[in-house]
Amino acid sequence: MSRMAARPGHGTRGVLPVLALVLAGAAAGTAVPARADIAVSPEAPVAGRAATVTVTAGQAPAAGATVQAIYRPGSEVSHIETVGVTGSDGSVAWTPEDAGVVTLKASIPSPAGKEPVEESRNLSVRFNGAPVFGVVIMILAGVILYGGVILGFRFLGQAPTGLRPDT
Amino acid sequence: MSTNSRGQWSSRVGFILAASGSAIGLGNIVFFSANAYKFGGGAFYLPYFIALFVIGIPVMILEFGLGHFTRRAFPESLHRLAGKKGEFVGWWALMNSSFITLYYITILGWVVGMLVGALGGLWKDAFPTPNFAVDSLPNPYGYFFHMLSTWRPLLFVALVWFLNGVIVRKGVATIEAAVKVFVPLMWLFMIVLIVRGVTLPGGVHGVWLLFTPDFDVMKNPAVWQGAFSQIFFTLTLGFGVMTAYASYLPKNSDQTNNAILTSLMNCGFEYIAGLAVFSILFAFAMVPQASTLAMMFFIVPKGIAQLPGGSPAVIGFGIVFFVLLLLAGLSSSVSLVEGLTCSLIDKFRVPRMRAITIFCVLGFLGSSLFTLPYVVNPGIQNDGTLGLTLLDLTDHWAFSYGLLIVGLLETLLIGWVYGVRRIRDDVNAYSRLRLGAWYDVLVRFVIPGLILFILIYAVVGEFTGGLYGTSFAPNFAEGWRWMAGSPWVVLFLWLAVSVGLAALFTHLGGYPPHRPGELEGGES
Numbered sequence: 001m002s003r004m005a006a007r008p009g010h011g012t013r014g015v016l017p018v019l020a021l022v023l024a025g026a027a028a029g030t031a032v033p034a035r036a037d038i039a040v041s042p043e044a045p046v047a048g049r050a051a052t053v054t055v056t057a058g059q060a061p062a063a064g065a066t067v068q069a070i071y072r073p074g075s076e077v078s079h080i081e082t083v084g085v086t087g088s089d090g091s092v093a094w095t096p097e098d099a100g101v102v103t104l105k106a107s108i109p110s111p112a113g114k115e116p117v118e119e120s121r122n123l124s125v126r127f128n129g130a131p132v133f134g135v136v137i138m139i140l141a142g143v144i145l146y147g148g149v150i151l152g153f154r155f156l157g158q159a160p161t162g163l164r165p166d167t
Numbered sequence: 168m169s170t171n172s173r174g175q176w177s178s179r180v181g182f183i184l185a186a187s188g189s190a191i192g193l194g195n196i197v198f199f200s201a202n203a204y205k206f207g208g209g210a211f212y213l214p215y216f217i218a219l220f221v222i223g224i225p226v227m228i229l230e231f232g233l234g235h236f237t238r239r240a241f242p243e244s245l246h247r248l249a250g251k252k253g254e255f256v257g258w259w260a261l262m263n264s265s266f267i268t269l270y271y272i273t274i275l276g277w278v279v280g281m282l283v284g285a286l287g288g289l290w291k292d293a294f295p296t297p298n299f300a301v302d303s304l305p306n307p308y309g310y311f312f313h314m315l316s317t318w319r320p321l322l323f324v325a326l327v328w329f330l331n332g333v334i335v336r337k338g339v340a341t342i343e344a345a346v347k348v349f350v351p352l353m354w355l356f357m358i359v360l361i362v363r364g365v366t367l368p369g370g371v372h373g374v375w376l377l378f379t380p381d382f383d384v385m386k387n388p389a390v391w392q393g394a395f396s397q398i399f400f401t402l403t404l405g406f407g408v409m410t411a412y413a414s415y416l417p418k419n420s421d422q423t424n425n426a427i428l429t430s431l432m433n434c435g436f437e438y439i440a441g442l443a444v445f446s447i448l449f450a451f452a453m454v455p456q457a458s459t460l461a462m463m464f465f466i467v468p469k470g471i472a473q474l475p476g477g478s479p480a481v482i483g484f485g486i487v488f489f490v491l492l493l494l495a496g497l498s499s500s501v502s503l504v505e506g507l508t509c510s511l512i513d514k515f516r517v518p519r520m521r522a523i524t525i526f527c528v529l530g531f532l533g534s535s536l537f538t539l540p541y542v543v544n545p546g547i548q549n550d551g552t553l554g555l556t557l558l559d560l561t562d563h564w565a566f567s568y569g570l571l572i573v574g575l576l577e578t579l580l581i582g583w584v585y586g587v588r589r590i591r592d593d594v595n596a597y598s599r600l601r602l603g604a605w606y607d608v609l610v611r612f613v614i615p616g617l618i619l620f621i622l623i624y625a626v627v628g629e630f631t632g633g634l635y636g637t638s639f640a641p642n643f644a645e646g647w648r649w650m651a652g653s654p655w656v657v658l659f660l661w662l663a664v665s666v667g668l669a670a671l672f673t674h675l676g677g678y679p680p681h682r683p684g685e686l687e688g689g690e691s
């Protein structure tokens with residue numbers, strides 16, 4: 001068993017704050033005049049390797065858009081990296097710092113003093129090869145947990161309790 | 168089973184399956200992953216693993232040892248060790264766990280509703296939500312909130328209470344029979360989900376994400392606080408359930424091995440659940456919220472809806488997922504029901520069937536409060552319906568604070584009032600792995616210190632961030648503005664009802680005198 005909602009005193013308020021995002025997204029969708037889009041090449045970027053972020057608005061390249069990458073979005077330990085400003089072709093170079101889920105956010109300037117158009121998308125940045133620490137911890141944890149369970153059942157079978165090991 | 172005969176597990180495996188089934192619940196499948204994501208994946212896993220050995224297994228040994236030592240349920244166990252003060256702590260733990268049982272079973276009712284939806288309606292693009300601010304919401308949000316804004320879940324909640332009553336009707340005999348089916352099925356279904364998750368494009372990178380530590384993130388004390396509380400909650404410590412289950416074992420049982428085995432099985436299940444959920448999160452680049460409800464009703468179903476293979480695959484995996492949740496939830500809820508039933512029988516000598524019937528009927532009425540379908544927050548910035556708002560607030564106090572306070576009091580009573588050495592000697596008398604003096608240091612100093620740190624950290628957050636729930640106020644609908652005070656009301660009711668009933672049960676009646684040698688490790 002474990003807890004249902006967020007931990008006490010730690011930011012997340014309400015069981016379902018995700019819903020607020022859904023409704024806000026729906027509202028924002030009605031306010032944006034021209035559909036903006038963020039594309040990444042390659043589609044599955046790899047940590048430490050160069051990628052290109054392209055921002056379009058109404059199918060045209062969006063020049064001057066400020067792009068940010070939010071690593072581990074929605075977590076207590078997220079951090080933001082400013083990727084840069086898109087050039088005339090709507091693109092900017094990006095080398096992801098870390099693997100994991102990342103939110104790319106673009107702020108596209110609007111003409112005539114209107115609010116800038118915000119667009120964002122989530123993507124997964126892959127590891128550059130199998131991470132040694134990660135593999136070691138995964139194997140060690142697995143061996144300790146399941147090795148312990150196997151040993152425990154062996155001891156259980158030998159314990160002098162007067163009960164059958166199993167029916 | 169008569170009131171005088173407490174019954175006994177018919178096999179050691181049956182006991183381990185029941186104890187691990189109690190520990191493995193909804194939270195293991197989804198909340199572990201949500202919490203792991205919240206604290207940085209691999210940066211969380213290492214502290215979590217350390218916490219398992221520093222706080223998890225030692226407190227599990229303590230709770231098993233207590234049941235084994237006294238052969239009684241939680242309140243009577245603590246009564247025998249520390250008199251009325253101890254008994255009060257035991258009853259308060261059970262009252263607190265009864266609050267949790269009420270809403271836990273409501274959530275299981277919603278799981279049944281989503282299982283019905285998994286046969287079709289849940290996988291449509293959107294679902295009409297005429298009672299809310301928008302006419303329809305994308306699924307799975309739409310299906311879930313539509314269901315909550317109707318009285319239909321009441322039927323599912325009645326069904327779940329009925330199932331609980333049936334499973335505990337003959338005590339350990341029927342519980343054992345049920346968990347022997349439920350627990351292996353849970354493992355099987357989880358393996359099916361892992362295989363699907365890891366074989367998705369990029370799925371294996373999600374697995375690396377769960378285990379690869381980020382040492383910079385690990386410097387953040389919040390990560391350690393999160394990991395240590397996760398271990399306490401996931402092992403069902405502080406509910407009194409483990410003591411009740413261990414009280415049905417013969418005197419010469421190896422409690423150290425039982426505690427290690429139960430804890431490792433629980434964390435082993437979280438390990439594979441983490442593999443399944445993280446691989447799906449990564450493959451579909453989803454951002455989870457640190458909430459069991461959001462994870463089980465929205466995030467994972469959203470991932471399932473995107474699985475390749477078309478409608479049959481989506482329906483099939485949806486059913487597997489919700490059946491898995493139902494089995495895990497039932498194996499936990501029966502332990503909660505049994506924890507209280509067994510204590511009532513021990514103290515008041517009421518026949519088992521009468522105790523179960525009263526508890527199930529009153530429990531159903533209590534759970535109904537959390538199904539109230541009135542829409543208080545049409546924009547769903549917070550919880551949407553009245554029932555879900557009450558559930559959220561109750562969970563915050565009963566789960567996040569109640570269990571930790573019980574854990575703290577339990578270790579202080581045993582460590583400082585009764586003497587942990589006596590429990591340790593009793594456990595060692597029948598255990599292959601013997602506990603050294605280090606165990607006394609853990610129980611007397613380290614564990615209470617850690618729990619106190621977690622509690623203080625949480626209370627400070629409550630002061631700096633505002634009392635939990637007070638931020639909901641601006642989002643309540645016109646006719647529901649009076650709900651602004653609900654966080655204080657729920658806090659007051661939780662404290663007043665749980666403390667009041669605990670005091671009443673402590674005061675009423677008395678326990679039979681101990682038989683000579685009963686607390687000295689003698690066969691009873």
